[in-house]
Amino acid sequence: MTGCLPPSPAATPPIESLPIIDISPYLDPSSSPRSRQETASAINRACIDYGFFYLTGHDIPTSKLDEVISLARQFFFSPLSEKNKIKRYDAGGPEGGDGARGYQGMGENITLGRRDVQEAVDLYREWDHSPKEEGNGGKGTYKTLQGPNLWPAQPPELKEVYLDYIDQLMKVGEAVVRAMGTALDLGAPQPNANTTTEDGDVFVRNTDHSFWVMRMIGYPPLQAPYNPDSSDVTEFSCGEHTDYGCVTLLLADPTPGALQVLLKDNKTWLNADPIPGHFVVNIGDMIERWTNGIWKSNKHRVIHRGEGYRVSVPFFYEPNFEAMVKPLGKCVERSGEAPVHEGNTYGEHLLGKVFNNFYK
Numbered sequence: 142m143t144g145c146l147p148p149s150p151a152a153t154p155p156i157e158s159l160p161i162i163d164i165s166p167y168l169d170p171s172s173s174p175r176s177r178q179e180t181a182s183a184i185n186r187a188c189i190d191y192g193f194f195y196l197t198g199h200d201i202p203t204s205k206l207d208e209v210i211s212l213a214r215q216f217f218f219s220p221l222s223e224k225n226k227i228k229r230y231d232a233g234g235p236e237g238g239d240g241a242r243g244y245q246g247m248g249e250n251i252t253l254g255r256r257d258v259q260e261a262v263d264l265y266r267e268w269d270h271s272p273k274e275e276g277n278g279g280k281g282t283y284k285t286l287q288g289p290n291l292w293p294a295q296p297p298e299l300k301e302v303y304l305d306y307i308d309q310l311m312k313v314g315e316a317v318v319r320a321m322g323t324a325l326d327l328g329a330p331q332p333n334a335n336t337t338t339e340d341g342d343v344f345v346r347n348t349d350h351s352f353w354v355m356r357m358i359g360y361p362p363l364q365a366p367y368n369p370d371s372s373d374v375t376e377f378s379c380g381e382h383t384d385y386g387c388v389t390l391l392l393a394d395p396t397p398g399a400l401q402v403l404l405k406d407n408k409t410w411l412n413a414d415p416i417p418g419h420f421v422v423n424i425g426d427m428i429e430r431w432t433n434g435i436w437k438s439n440k441h442r443v444i445h446r447g448e449g450y451r452v453s454v455p456f457f458y459e460p461n462f463e464a465m466v467k468p469l470g471k472c473v474e475r476s477g478e479a480p481v482h483e484g485n486t487y488g489e490h491l492l493g494k495v496f497n498n499f500y501k
């Protein structure tokens with residue numbers, strides 16, 4: 142009979158936290174329609190309220206997630222000469238770079254005109270959807286994004302573990318976008334549907350050759366002292382941005398107080414601390430565009446002033462390179478707003494980002 146107890150005067154309001162969503166009904170073919178609907182409804186709520194949520198029920202063992210983080214950490218702790226063996230170079234140049242793949246040294250990433258205090262390795266889906274063209278430096282040079290992935294040679298098992306992990310993530314990404322189609326009430330999948338058919342599987346078909354990105358990121362602690370009375374942060378591990386693609390599945394080591402998500406009031410930052418075995422998931426600009434802004438791709442940033450060297454490995458489950466990303470008719474109607482974009486392919490959108498240093 143808890144109803145008889147007086148309210149405790151010392152009770153503190155619960156600290157707001159991102160919702161936790163169980164994706165397992167969308168990975169288990171024998172799940173009930175009801176359990177799927179529950180997951181889809183929870184996604185709809187989370188995408189309206191935050192654009193972010195924690196994901197559980199994804200079926201990737203925690204031991205695998207720990208291994209992925211540990212291998213990235215080992216790479217970042219190897220000598221700079223080792224890391225520079227896979228350095229990212231501009232496309233078309235004699236070094237054989239493609240302007241996107243490879244190792245980016247400390248401070249090379251720019252967000253909103255500031256140097257982020259991080260180093261990173263970017264891996265993309267191999268260029269397999271159209272013939273490769275020669276870079277503007279002639280034979281043996283690459284066009285933007287058309288080079289091969291530059292895999293770390295150390296630790297030696299990294300490549301194999303990551304390729305297997307990417308296969309697993311593709312299944313999770315597919316399950317999440319399938320659930321999103323239900324969450325948006327886009328209707329039952331239609332027979333003989335193609336990429337332009339706007340049914341509940343529209344995101345599944347437009348990501349079935351996802352031009353994914355995997356980014357290993359290393360963050361040393363920031364040096365600037367923290368002033369809680371000032372809203373003016375001068376140094377960032379990763380400056381404020383939205384993700385430019387579809388769905389981000391973020392894996393991070395247990396460091397607390399680093400990733401922050403902007404709340405709807407447009408001024409409060411919520412810590413999205415890692416929960417072991419869970420991904421932090423967020424929607425990117427392509428989902429915002431497809432939904433005509435019904436779901437917003439939310440701003441976030443990383444300020445790591447804590448202990449130790451933080452490692453995160455976001456996987457960006459993106460549309461196919463050729464996918465036409467244009468507001469869906471039903472979403473335009475429901476939003477009551479004019480279409481937010483006339484539509485272009487994800488490849489065009491991505492190339493624009495690469496040429497502009499992503500978040501500059």
Ligand SMILES: O=C(O)CCC(=O)C(=O)O
Binds near residue numbers: 358400441443453
């Ligand atoms: O490291 C993190 O927690 C997030 C990184 C991020 O937001 C990004 O790379 O887009």
Ligand SMILES: [Fe+2]
Binds near residue numbers: 382383384441
């Ligand atoms: Fe991000």
